[in-house]
Amino acid sequence: xxxxxxxxxxxxxxxxxxxxxxxxxxxxxxxxxxxxxxxxxxxxxxxxxxxxxxxxxxxxxxxxxxxxxxxxxxxxxxxxxxxxxxxxxxxxxxxxxxxxxxxxxxxxxxxxxxxxxxxxxxxxxxxxxxxxxxxxxxxxxxxxxxxxxxxxx
Numbered sequence: 001x002x003x004x005x006x007x008x009x010x011x012x013x014x015x016x017x018x019x020x021x022x023x024x025x026x027x028x029x030x031x032x033x034x035x036x037x038x039x040x041x042x043x044x045x046x047x048x049x050x051x052x053x054x055x056x057x058x059x060x061x062x063x064x065x066x067x068x069x070x071x072x073x074x075x076x077x078x079x080x081x082x083x084x085x086x087x088x089x090x091x092x093x094x095x096x097x098x099x100x101x102x103x104x105x106x107x108x109x110x111x112x113x114x115x116x117x118x119x120x121x122x123x124x125x126x127x128x129x130x131x132x133x134x135x136x137x138x139x140x141x142x143x144x145x146x147x148x149x150x151x152x153x
Contacts, residue, residue, distance in 0.1 A: 019047030
């Protein structure tokens with residue numbers, strides 16, 4: 001019976017390591033910040049969860065097992081949420097999507113600056129800053145594509 005546990009544990013470690021290696025490869029090879037974050041959060045979470053599950057099966061004490069299971073729970077809870085928030089912040093700031101992206105469903109986002117956030121540095125910025133104009137970085141991007149515009153072939 002212990003040989004079966006060792007085989008299951010080693011399989012979990014190998015599969016988890018494969019997921020983590022694929023996540024690292026995705027961070028290096030994928031074209032834009034959004035797909036890189038997706039790779040790092042999803043595959044990294046699954047790989048880390050599998051390795052922690054192998055640790056939970058291997059541990060002999062109940063507190064170690066419970067800590068490993070709690071770590072799996074919190075890791076799977078926090079990693080995708082933090083990646084989503086980072087991607088949303090990147091989109092708001094103006095990081096462009098990969099030109100080969102098919103669909104952009106995010107609503108129009110306008111980044112605003114206030115006097116307390118960013119002090120003006122030039123006379124032109126001072127006049128814009130005093131008027132309280134809204135700065136939109138979406139105007140520099142390609143036009144949005146909607147589901148209704150995509151033709152099914």
